[in-house]
Amino acid sequence: VTDHPNPAISSWRVQRSSAASRIGSCALLFSGLALFAVPHFFGVNVVQQLTSLFIFLLLAVMWNALAGYAGLVSVGQQAFIGLGAYGTIFLTQRGVQPYLAMILAAVASAAVATILSLLLLQLRGGQFAVGTWVVAETIALLVSLDQELGGGTGISLRGLNVYPREIRTAFTYWLTLGFASLLLFLLFLLLRNRTGAGLHAIRDDEQAAASLGVRVWPLKCILFVLAGFGCGAGGALTLANTLFIQPQSIFGVQWSAYMIFMVLVGGLGTFEGPIIGAILFFMIQYTFADLGSWYLIGLGLVAIAFALFLPRGLWSLINNRLHIQLLPTGYHLLRL
Amino acid sequence: MNWINAIVQGVFLGGLYALFACGLSLMFGVMRIINLAHGDLAVIGSFAVWMVATRAHLSPFIALLPVLPAMLLLGYLLHRTVLARSLRSGPLTPLLTTFGLAIVIQNALLQIFSPDVHSLGSLTGPLSTGSWRLTDQLSVPYLGVLILAVAILLLGAFQFTMEHTAFGREMRATAQDPETAALVGVPASSVYARATAIAVATAALAGTFLAIHSTFEPSSGPTQLIFAFEAVVIGGLGSIWGTLFGGIVLGIAQTIGAIVNPQYSILAGHLVFLVILASPRGRLIATGSVST
Numbered sequence: 001v002t003d004h005p006n007p008a009i010s011s012w013r014v015q016r017s018s019a020a021s022r023i024g025s026c027a028l029l030f031s032g033l034a035l036f037a038v039p040h041f042f043g044v045n046v047v048q049q050l051t052s053l054f055i056f057l058l059l060a061v062m063w064n065a066l067a068g069y070a071g072l073v074s075v076g077q078q079a080f081i082g083l084g085a086y087g088t089i090f091l092t093q094r095g096v097q098p099y100l101a102m103i104l105a106a107v108a109s110a111a112v113a114t115i116l117s118l119l120l121l122q123l124r125g126g127q128f129a130v131g132t133w134v135v136a137e138t139i140a141l142l143v144s145l146d147q148e149l150g151g152g153t154g155i156s157l158r159g160l161n162v163y164p165r166e167i168r169t170a171f172t173y174w175l176t177l178g179f180a181s182l183l184l185f186l187l188f189l190l191l192r193n194r195t196g197a198g199l200h201a202i203r204d205d206e207q208a209a210a211s212l213g214v215r216v217w218p219l220k221c222i223l224f225v226l227a228g229f230g231c232g233a234g235g236a237l238t239l240a241n242t243l244f245i246q247p248q249s250i251f252g253v254q255w256s257a258y259m260i261f262m263v264l265v266g267g268l269g270t271f272e273g274p275i276i277g278a279i280l281f282f283m284i285q286y287t288f289a290d291l292g293s294w295y296l297i298g299l300g301l302v303a304i305a306f307a308l309f310l311p312r313g314l315w316s317l318i319n320n321r322l323h324i325q326l327l328p329t330g331y332h333l334l335r336l
Numbered sequence: 337m338n339w340i341n342a343i344v345q346g347v348f349l350g351g352l353y354a355l356f357a358c359g360l361s362l363m364f365g366v367m368r369i370i371n372l373a374h375g376d377l378a379v380i381g382s383f384a385v386w387m388v389a390t391r392a393h394l395s396p397f398i399a400l401l402p403v404l405p406a407m408l409l410l411g412y413l414l415h416r417t418v419l420a421r422s423l424r425s426g427p428l429t430p431l432l433t434t435f436g437l438a439i440v441i442q443n444a445l446l447q448i449f450s451p452d453v454h455s456l457g458s459l460t461g462p463l464s465t466g467s468w469r470l471t472d473q474l475s476v477p478y479l480g481v482l483i484l485a486v487a488i489l490l491l492g493a494f495q496f497t498m499e500h501t502a503f504g505r506e507m508r509a510t511a512q513d514p515e516t517a518a519l520v521g522v523p524a525s526s527v528y529a530r531a532t533a534i535a536v537a538t539a540a541l542a543g544t545f546l547a548i549h550s551t552f553e554p555s556s557g558p559t560q561l562i563f564a565f566e567a568v569v570i571g572g573l574g575s576i577w578g579t580l581f582g583g584i585v586l587g588i589a590q591t592i593g594a595i596v597n598p599q600y601s602i603l604a605g606h607l608v609f610l611v612i613l614a615s616p617r618g619r620l621i622a623t624g625s626v627s628t
Contacts (some may be wrong), residue, residue: 296443
């Protein structure tokens with residue numbers, strides 16, 4: 001706080017964190033640390049369920065980074081989910097240790113995303129959406145034609161069965177939690193630093209942001225590569241959690257449907273929204289997944305309703321009333 | 337000779353893709369949105385014609401007569417209930433709502449009709465199987481000629497409507513500037529609703545020809561949306577005859593891919609699309625420099 005000769009200005013103060021955000025970040029940090037202890041206290045089934053929850057969380061956060069901040073609605077993130085999973089298979093077939101292979105496969109997905117960004121980021125709006133979808137379909141076809149990767153019938157991840165089941169699920173869980181924390185932290189850094197103002201500006205109006213000097217292309221590129229990395233990790237982790245994959249399911253467009261649902265319900269373009277969305281989606285899936293197509297009809301209708309009537313999701317209901325941010329990514333103006 | 341035959345078959349297949357692409361292109365041209373449920377709306381049309389044709393023992397072409405007005409109405413209501421509202425809330429919302437709609441339609445069809453694969457080919461008799469045999473290896477299928485002719489007629493009708501009728505003028509005005517068009521008495525929502533109605537009806541027409549030409553099932557929609565989109569982009573967004581050209585390029589790519597290996601058919605189409613997107617022409621299309 002500096003004293004300004006003009007009293008009208010000196011009576012205001014810019015503040016980054018508030019009591020709520022301090023409590024929120026501490027709570028998030030401690031619950032993150034506490035979650036690492038889960039395998040010590042709970043059985044294999046709970047650990048596996050929580051692993052799939054954190055995979056959903058990871059994917060929701062990545063899809064939100066694209067759509068919520070860069071204005072890129074992707075219907076083809078399953079391309080990277082599949083690449084992460086099949087990359088892991090490819091590397092383990094060549095003798096790489098499975099957990100190392102998963103990390104390398106996520107990095108490889110990011111590399112593919114870097115190349116594809118040159119092609120796809122020139123597209124706008126709906127063209128980008130369908131363009132990513134075509135890429136996902138192309139990669140799925142290429143994979144299903146490769147007999148060494150199991151063709152269309154699917155393939156199992158070998159090399160993890162040497163570990164006892166408890167150890168294996170715990171390792172996969174820790175790796176999932178590690179990836180989720182890492183990506184949340186990276187996104188937080190992006191949003192809190194100078195890039196954050198740019199991203200928020202692009203979110204609100206891309207053309208206006210560009211005209212004010214925000215460099216739109218590099219920011220979009222960073223988020224697309226980050227999302228490629230995150231979705232690749234999500235795919236590799238899904239493989240480690242289920243040990244078997246088929247091209248039509250790992251490259252299925254239902255992943256995009258899930259991601260869109262989680263982000264729309266939680267809150268598009270907010271840091272907290274996808275976290276809420278993922279938890280809700282996990283509970284809904286746990287309860288209703290047996291209903292088959294009725295369940296998916298319900299998901300679609302709820303997503304449409306949120307897009308039309310509550311576009312900033314459930315988090316906006318909380319945020320509008322209480323003006324809380326769990327993490328200090330923005331600025332507040334306070335009267336002294 | 338094999339190659340020439342593949343190219344000829346590809347041209348006819350392209351007619352079908354152009355038919356699918358018409359409605360997608362119309363909605364993009366007028367409203368600047370890509371309807372992600374386009375393929376699924378077409379499959380609703382396939383199922384509707386299949387129901388009428390099998391229940392009333394009619395030819396699919398006669399069954400189309402009641403289905404087309406119903407699809408017009410469906411498109412009109414779709415705009416009035418969902419799209420109009422989503423257009424008001426920014427450029428991303430129509431994508432999200434039409435994607436949600438696609439999921440709902442696919443699963444509703446799955447629930448009602450089961451995942452069985454159907455075809456209308458058996459109901460049209462020699463039309464769907466017969467062909468003019470020019471040489472030993474070159475033949476011209478009746479159905480292919482019919483589909484291509486319908487596609488050309490439909491695109492010609494679009495062109496005529498756009499350039500020579502009051503409704504076409506309203507669509508062009510609204511596409512250029514909805515606010516100014518509204519100021520001179522052309523309400524955008526009414527133009528949009530009519531354009532959506534026409535787009536959905538042409539989708540149903542395309543769905544019917546798909547059902548006669550090959551097979552359909554509740555999950556056929558996304559593939560047809562992707563083919564239609566590829567045809568539109570290859571031909572240049574917003575260009576009416578470009579759509580036909582794009583469909584034919586895509587069709588030829590697929591039939592030539594299928595000669596090499598039947599499994600490569602769809603892959604070849606995707607690859608041609610991606611190569612065109614990566615080429616300088618693709619960059620022009622993406623930045624919107626290519627137009628009518």
